[in-house]
Amino acid sequence: MDSHEALIEKLSRSAAPIKRTLPVRWRVVSWVLLALPTGALASLLLQRTATDWSQPGAAWAMAQLGLAFTFGLLAINAAFTLSIAGRRTLNMRWLMVLAMVWLGSVLVNIGHPPLSASSLHDTHCYTFMVTVSVPMVALVIGYLRRTRTLNPLRSLALSGTGVAAMALALLTFCHPVHLHPEDFLMHLAAIVTIIGATVALGWRWVSAY
16 A cells, blocks of 8 residues: 555554553452352362361461462462563562461461371362362463563463462362371472463463564
């Protein structure tokens, strides 16, 4: 096309209005309001037993639930903030501090039930966390795709970490208040799996280049 004015006019006619993205805090809130219910619905596919909060040590489990949920919120917030060029994210040291506090509370609360009782939960915990994370991972990738990101690895790793924390929070509602060491290792394995899957599945969808 030889005429620049005609080209500009044609592009102007075909241009669609840009829908402004919600502020980060509201994106986080809306994601949580969608992700947790869909994760809970996914858990209905699995056999599970409600947590007995009357058991000794339940206070530790409640503290771990609060820590996991808070950590998940901060990680998702950091991921959404990082996806916007020029925005500064939360200092990662705060996430590390929360992670260490959570780990310390878990180590203190690790019980020693008979092996026959705890071994039944080892693979179930892994399966539960991975299953409930599936819709949450899909949602977080969809949210990141709206803005794309110049830091896909960090954004997706933070998102996967947030999803894993939320899956752990959901697991608290259907898990014994005490952990067996092998059971705890399955939790860690599920966390690594969720983070890796989020990065692998989301890379081509959220990368800005």
